[in-house]
Amino acid sequence: MSISTMLALGGPAIIGHADDEVLEALAETMKKGTSFGSPCLLESVLAEMVISAVPSIEMVRFVNSGTEACMGVLRLARTFTGREKIIKFEGCYHGHADPFLVKAGSGVATLGLPDSPGVPKATTSGTLTAPYNDIAAVESLFNSNEGEIAAIILEPAVGNSGFITPKPDFLEAIRRLTKENGALLIFDEVMAGFRLSYGGAQEYFGITPDLTTLGKVIGGGLPVGAYGGRREIMEMVAPAGPMYQAGTLSGNPLAMTAGIQTLKRLKAPGTYEYLDRITRELVQGILNAGKKTGHAICGGHIRGMFGFFFTEGPVHNFDDAKKSDAAKFVRFYQGMLREGVYFAPSQFEAGFTSLAHSPEDIQKTVAAAENVLSKI
Known part of the structure; x- marks a missing residue:
């Protein structure tokens, strides 16, 4: 190493670069094909592993990246609640979709850009921001936007402002506020998922959100993302429900294979x-x-x-x-x-x-x- x-x-x-067992499994999978454009058995295997591991996930949808996962989960939260506004936290990065590029961290912060050029004002008009670890600021946003907030999305342990942990009662208070105001709680665990524990940050902190986004680790380093949560919410996604989201390359057999092998190792x-x-x-x-x-x-x-x-x-x-x-x-x-x-x-x-x-x-x-x- x-x-x-x-x-x-x-x-x-998380198990190292170019792991021998992962590479061997990928070589076998490639003999059958590298992309099918339709569901395959490997998706069901990895889906069952994710559902059994992550407390909030009863149904899961695979996509191609963390950005796609956050795009899908945002649309889903708005569909389920019938509301449009969301709360995100300053310095938290949820991919490069337009609604999230407001006070984002990660590369945006490194480059000194408060937002990204090319993002129309209309696409961020429903994005409200608060400082991470500041419950009073979140309460104020709910009070001034009563009945309009669909969800709070946050990194339960921040990885895009540097590594920042939640204060002892912060996540619990966020969970309480969303329930009291009829909003959904979304944990963006693209970084924290399967890294803080096998069940992610939500298992580690003992706080169960309504929806969760995942990425990176569950593909063993290959391009993959996922979003999932309570069945009644996830059944809003087509073809079971009215919210459309699809991707020809989603659930790619190579990414599924690498993810299966990685999660097997992590469960040891x-x-x-x-x-x-x-x-x-x-x-x-x-x-x-x-x-x-x-x-x-x-x-x-x-x-x-x-x-x-x-x-x-x-x-x-x-x-x-x-x-x-x-x-x-x-x-x-x-x-x-x-x-x-x-x-x-x-x-x-x-x-x-x-x-x-x-x-x-x-x-x-x-x-x-x-x-x-x-x-x-």
Whole structure:
């Protein structure tokens, strides 16, 4: 395992890049065809695995990406509630569909763009925003838009403003507010799904949303996404219901095969304990190295997802994250790259470890970090 794979953007390589078992299964599947344009048995196998794992999902629809999943789930929430407005959180990224490119994080934040050119004002007029971890702001939005909000969509653990965890009562309060106001709660688990636990962030935090989006991990690194939730909501999707969404390449047999093999590995005993152990050692090592060499630094992790900021912290939302020394992060990133360690080239991206990383990889990374931090 090369240490240069320390961070995979979006975290799809949770069992490592080019895993032998996945490649062998893909080779067998390719003999039967690479795309059918219609449902295949592999979709049913992976669907059953997802439904059995994720608490909120009783029915699931596969698509080709996380962006498609969020597009579909937004349309579904509006169809089910008969309302148009949504609440998203500043710095949270839900793909590049027009309604979500309002105060988005990830690459938009890195480039310093408040929104994206080419997005008509009309498509974002129903998108309301609040700071992450700010319940009072969400309550205010419900009060000023009474009976108009279809759903709240959020990353239960943020990965697109850097890695930010929810305050102890935040998710529980969001769940209560949506129920009280007749709105749906959507967890965007494109990053967190099958990474914080086998049942995702909702299993880890013990909060069950109405709908969930997934991606990346469930395709073993191949292009895939999915959305699912309560049966009564999902039955609104065609052909069972009136909401149209389709895709010729959705449920691609190669992506389904890679996803099946990946989830089998993740379900093995000790998987998430191992990810937690190595990630804790990595993050604590980097934080200790930063403090030892005189840098303001803070950070944390959950299982195989982590992040750190060059600021004293704490970091509870995107505004807090923007206080981080981005110029210093660039020097750190470049220095680590020269050491053979690849982090995402943005302060506003979470980091990910994999089952392929060894304790020795982690130790070498921490040592490299201390060396780089002592020079910047």
